[in-house]
Amino acid sequence: MYLPATFRQNDLAQLHAQIRQTPLAILTSTGSQGLQASHLPLLLEAGEGEFGTLYGHFARANPQWRDLAAGAEVLVVFPGPDAYVSPSWYPAKAEHGKVVPTWNYISVHAWGQAEVFDEPERLLQLVSRLSDHHEAGRPQPWSVEEAPRDYLDSMLRAIVGFVLPIRRLEGKWKLSQNRSAADQAGVREGLGASAKVRDHELAARMAEAND
Template identity: 40%
Template sequence: MFTQSLYEITEKTVLHELMVDYPFATLITDADGFPEVNHFPMLLETRDGKDYLTGHIPRPNALWEKHNCAKDVLAIFQGENAYISPGWYATKPENGKVVPTWDFIAVHVRGSIRFIQETDWLLTHLNALSDHHEKSFAHPWKVSDAPDEFIARLSKAIIGFEIEIKELKGKWKLSQNRPAQDRASVIAALENIGKTKMAQLIKQFEPK
């Protein structure tokens, strides 16, 4: 991912926060010299000082048969994004030299993948994944709510995976290249159209 220093984010806590808040990732693997793209929810875990992404795929997806040798893969997490109209810039009347752009935040994760079929691992993973996404609900669903034989049967229809994270790259393109008056007018415009999260990000990540 091309990243100018103005937009580069290297703080692991910030990158991890996006990965947790926006866990539906794009997984890119090499399929005989051509990129193969899949989309899966992933769970960020830290064990023994190392960071991992875990997830699962349907057994009929041949990905697990093609990449069973700890090959490197790329996972992409994308957070808030928004079109930025040049009409929002406070400086537009000065000379009109403004154009549209797109603000966004994203994390690219490179790591080695391995696939897992052990029943205990799969059940632990499924419990962790569902508990993570259900925890904010008033009446969270749990894997144990379903019959044991039903879960056991469905578990045989999936393959787990684990990606050991080797490299993180973050890009927070949030109008840092614009003067303060333009950032203020963009924030106001975004708030006016309901893009409050993006407006808050622009406030939070002022240019250094």
């Protein structure tokens, strides 16, 4: 992605935090069937390798896993909150009028080559960890063990797992850092007054970045 130094996020802990806060990633690859993308829930193991390792699975009927099996490089996008920024929120508009709309957002990109696997026990461990992760905090969390084993076995035959060591990691926090403090405050106020929950989330992230 286009990454001016002003918006570059290099802090590994914050990059990992954003990955964990993104419940559904976009995994892209290029192979024999051209450019493909799938929306997948992924797990991050931060202690594995320099940048961490991602774990996930495809439906076996999804041909994209064959790109990974063939050694294709993968780009995984973890989109964070985003919002339209109106020029009317800038105090600079009243001063000189030299303002235009833009879009603020947070995003993390991860690259690597994956190992594909379909051994039943490895798949069972993976789907168990994914389920436990997303069920955590629920009053009565569901676990994989609650499903009949013969049913689980049939479901496991219908998926293909992968392990993706991250070889390159980039983060972009475009949060009006190129504007004056007054303009940044105007953007936060404008987003905070919005009826959109996502706008409020981005306003909070801007406030965190300026603390």
